[in-house]
Amino acid sequence: MNSLPTADAALAAAPAPPVDGPPIDVAAERRRTTGSTLASHFNAAGAALPTHGVVAAIVEHLRLEETKGGYEAAAERRGRLDDVYASAATLIGAESTEIALFDSASTGLRVMLDALRPQRGQRIVASSSTYVSHALHLMSLAREQGIDLVIAPYDERRRVDIAALEALLSDGVPSIVTVAHVPTSSGLVEPAAQIGEVVRRYGGTYILDATQSVGHLSVDVEEIGCDILVTTGRKFLRAPRGTGFAYVRDTLQDRLLPTAPDVRGARWTSSASWELDASARRYETWEGAVAARLGLGVALDEAIARGIPSTAQWLVAAGERLRAGLAGLDGVAVADPPGTRSAIVTFVIDGVAPADAVVELARRGVRVVSVPATHGQWDLGDRGVPSVVRASPHVYNDEADLAALVDGVAAIAAGVTR
Structure with missing residues (x-):
């Protein structure tokens, strides 16, 4: 059995900064978002989970x-x-x-x-x-x-x-x-x-x-x-x-x-x-x-x-924590440009096609997407990157979700599949 870094340790390297204004009540957001209880959904940049309202x-x-x-x-x-x-x-x-x-x-x-x-x-x-x-x-x-x-x-x-x-x-x-x-x-x-x-x-x-x-x-x-x-x-x-x-x-x-x-x-x-x-x-x-x-x-x-300033600070902080957690894993490279400050996180896993990583993460209850160069030739194509895995959290993602994503990526990078 491979020994894998835990998400708790990786995410601890990027503590969330304080938020100016009312903090985001993640538990409340989860209560009014059915899909947040069924999987760790990290596709807000594709189609986020709607609320009951x-x-x-x-x-x-x-x-x-x-x-x-x-x-x-x-x-x-x-x-x-x-x-x-x-x-x-x-x-x-x-x-x-x-x-x-x-x-x-x-x-x-x-x-x-x-x-x-x-x-x-x-x-x-x-x-x-x-x-x-x-x-x-x-x-x-x-x-x-x-x-x-x-x-x-x-x-x-x-x-x-x-x-x-x-x-x-x-x-x-x-x-x-x-x-x-x-x-x-x-x-x-x-x-x-x-x-x-x-x-x-x-x-x-x-x-x-x-x-x-x-x-x-x-x-x-x-x-x-x-x-x-x-x-x-x-x-x-x-x-x-x-x-x-x-x-x-x-x-x-x-x-x-x-x-x-x-x-x-x-x-x-x-x-x-x-x-x-x-x-x-x-x-x-x-x-x-x-x-x-x-x-x-x-x-x-x-x-x-909910307040856009509070939402923005929370989302950016979640992105930074994910980016730091993924960057600390062997065989994983964050693909975002240096200094990125947003909730969209892109990465690649050595020897694993992004589309395959998406499927494997889905088996673990983590939903992300792959973005091919055909969706951004002036960016990914220009960088010579065929495709990336993209994870994008929202206010309904809790610490367990973040840990599930990082742990799942660590397992895939180490060759542990389900």
């Missing part, structure tokens, strides 16, 4: 649709649907008129970028941390419309190099700068506010993909200075799949026009004319999963009530 809101509305019909149920819940916009705006420091609801961040990014109508002679600067869906859209625009696509220069920590970005933008070429705040492929956190300062200085348009950061880190659109922010509901917000939202700065509305206006956000006024809604709802479509959006609203309100 989120699920109840969805089921309640589906029952209403069952008895009254979809349109009638939506009309009855119109006030609660309007509240979703207000909650999203409160969470990120925006106005409700600057919020549009989508079925995913990928849809939101596509709609927003198309509404900017980038043309030949313009330039798109994208962070190396860009996710595959957005990258494919950017590459398609570059190939089909002759737009110059540039991967933003990065520093020794693989973050956007602020000085190099400023030098790039200083040539006066009209530029759209699009950045993934936190990528899917590592725990990197981009210097979003510093990027915003540079983009503003040179008159560019700044899109922030906050898919992995909203609900995870403190995100304020005024502090960051982005013109557009897009995020999903299913990840750190703990909302249902099929939900997401975008923020569009109100001063951008006059020149940001949807390429496919819909009855949701436009009024057909004559045989050859139409009027767009004055708010960001102009980018939406009529059809949407009302039940899921009501679940999103509950998740947003719960995140606000």
